[in-house]
């Protein structure tokens with residue numbers, strides 16, 4: 001069984017399908033299209049849904065676009081700042097595009 005965690009502040013957006021991607025570094029991107037992920041909060045380990053991976057796409061931080069931000073339900077400056085906070089030392093990431101399993 002594959003697992004992934006999210007900060008709990010994103011639970012509502014994921015369950016409402018407003019957030020349909022996550023951007024992770026290589027250590028957290030060991031997934032492939034078609035995989036089903038069991039999803040829980042980082043803070044409490046509370047399970048809250050299953051996601052199916054649609055695609056895995058490499059991206060550089062500087063190449064993120066407003067479309068990526070829209071898929072995160074945020075603005076581009078906010079998204080870049082967030083990634084900088086979570087991954088201060090990295091520039092190279094993977095976009096995990098997913099769909100909520102119902």
Ligand SMILES: CC(=O)Nc1ccn([C@@H]2O[C@H](CO)[C@@H](O)[C@H]2O)c(=O)n1
Pocket residue numbers: 005006007010021022023024042072082083086
């Ligand atoms: C909990 C954990 O282990 N790690 C992460 C790493 C990232 N993210 C979110 O993915 C998007 C791009 O990074 C943004 O929405 C981030 O806040 C997350 O929720 N949890």
